[in-house]
Amino acid sequence: MANQTRSDIAVLYRRAGFSLNSTELDQLVLAGYSSAVDVLLSGLGGAPDPGGNSVPLPNLVTPPPPSKGNLVEIKAYNRSVSAATTDMQRWWMDRMISTSTPLNEKLTLFWHGHFATSVAKVRNPTLMYMQNLLFRQAGGGSFATLMQEVAKDGAMMVWLDTISDKKANPNENFAREMMELFTLGVGNYSQQDVVSGARSFTGWNYNRLVYRYVFDPLQHDFGSKTYLGQTGNWNGENIVSIATARPESPRFILAKMWSHFAYPVATTDNVVTDLLGAYGSGMSISGALRAIFLHPAFLSATTRTGLVKQPVEYLAGAARALGLDASLTPTKSNASASGSAPISTEATTLTRFGVTLPRIAGALGQKLFDPPNVGGWGQNGYWLDTVTAQVRLEVGLLLARRGDISTVQSAPPSQRLDATANLLGLDGWGSTTAAALNQVTSRPVELVALALTSPEYVLA
Known part of the structure; x- marks a missing residue:
């Protein structure tokens, strides 16, 4: 029974967090599975997160938006946006690694994919940061409330053009995607609903000084509209309420x-x-x-066996297990850690991207704050198709060289498979994986690297 509970909690924390080490897992097993669920849920919303809050905030300082046609200002602004985005990616990856409330960070990542918004179009890191805070603070509450707040979020209003939605020329982007991708799904609305929704959101914008929602009544269409079968003098809030209340x-x-x-x-x-x-x-x-x-x-x-880890959750979980931060710097003193040696400078698929976890995640197909489109990232086959086995092995070797694998190194070769499973928060190996890992038990770095590419680890 204890072994089954251990296995169940390990699965829970891989899916609802970023894995556990053996000591953390042992502590949770004592209280049981239901208690482990309670612990995760207690970290939602405004719960204290000393680990995550210890991460230095990103530097979001950027110059004023450039003047139209001023190439010098445009280049300077683009450089500052790029630098701020890089620091923001570092900040969020480090939060995932350090967090004391892993479900809250995992849920924030879920909403980032659901309400996919990209800095590539928004071009304002502060707006992206504020949206991220919104997901973290409100993501575990009422979906009706969250959808209302997302509709008024500055980054979303830029991303899906609500700020261009005017009485004389309604923009349909947000009205359509809110139904298709955010609330109802394909086939559950008509073009007439899109038109009525767009008319209802006219006049919505955000204040450029405080980055908060503002309403311009001069740009709003106050006429009667029929939306999802209901007729009235609807505004944007009404539209969100009607959509989220649909069966x-x-x-x-x-x-x-x-x-x-x-x-x-x-x-x-x-x-x-x-x-x-x-x-x-x-x-x-x-x-x-x-x-x-x-x-x-x-x-x-x-x-x-139902999900392939997304690159970000794969890397954050591995970094937590191996004692690394987003810059691949050891987070604790480890004289015995393999990471005390320099990273190999061999040319690989990864080196041209710069050796940080956010950049590696980008090389693997997942750039934080920059999803590929409004539909977000795919699942399972999407990641298997975009990431080759060779690249996975290169990532595994990089992590194993830098991380603390001392518990594997100090174990006798006959016990290193178990030590590696404990290090990575797994409850064991399948026979095929065990046979492959047994070939490299005398070489701990290769053992951990290969384990990081195994089905047991790659499958969330």
Whole structure:
């Protein structure tokens, strides 16, 4: 029973966090699985996060937006945006590595993919940072409230052109994507709903000094509109409320959540039906998460092999296990750590990107604050297709060389497989993986590197 509980909690923290080391896992096993779920959920919203808050804040200072056509100002501004974005990526990766509330950071990453917004178009790191704070602070509450706040978020208003939505010339981008990608899904709205939604959001903007939502009544269409079957003098807040209250919305959101934390499902799947009561009329994200983690299918074999780690969660989890920060600097003194030696300077796929975890994540296909499009990143095959086995091995070797693998190095060769599993927060190896790892037990760096590319580790 204790071994099963240990295995279950290890799965829970791989999906709802960034893995555990053996000592952390032992402590949680004593209290049991349900208690481990409680611990994770207690970290949502405004809960203290001493680990995450210890990370230095990003430097977001940028010059004023450049004058139109002034190439000198444009180049200077672009350089400052690039530097601020790089520091912001470092900050968030370090938060994931250091956080005391891992579910809150994992949920922030989920919402970043769901409400995918890119600095490449927004061009304002402060707006992107404030959106990230919004996800972290409100992401575990009511989805209805979160959707209202996201609709008024400055980065989102730039990204999907709400700031260009004027009475004389409505812009349909946000109205369409809010239904298709954020609340209802494909096929659950009409073009007339898009038009009415766009008219309702006219006059929305944000204050450039304090980065807060403002409403311009002179640019708003106060006329009657029919939206998702309801007619009235709707404004933007009304539109969000109507969309999130539709019966299709809970299934859409719950299917997205289950697919992110367990394994991909359709909105019609029975497991989604099972979650509806916990989500409820209050659209409780924390209630839905509890129901997900306590659902029997969450601990099934399908879940255990149902997802490929995204590059960011893969790297953050590995860094936590190996005692590294986002710059691949050891976070504690380790005289015995292999990382005390310089990184190999051999030419690899990675070196041209610069050796930091955010840059490696970008090389693997996932740039924080810069998703590929409004649909965000894909799942499973998306990552297997974009990342070759050779690149995975290069990443594994880089991490193993820099990280603290002293517990593996100090173990007798016959015990190094178990020591490696404990180091990486895994509960063991399949026979095929064990056979491969047994070939390199005399070489700890290669052993850990190979383990980091194994199905047991790559599958979340």
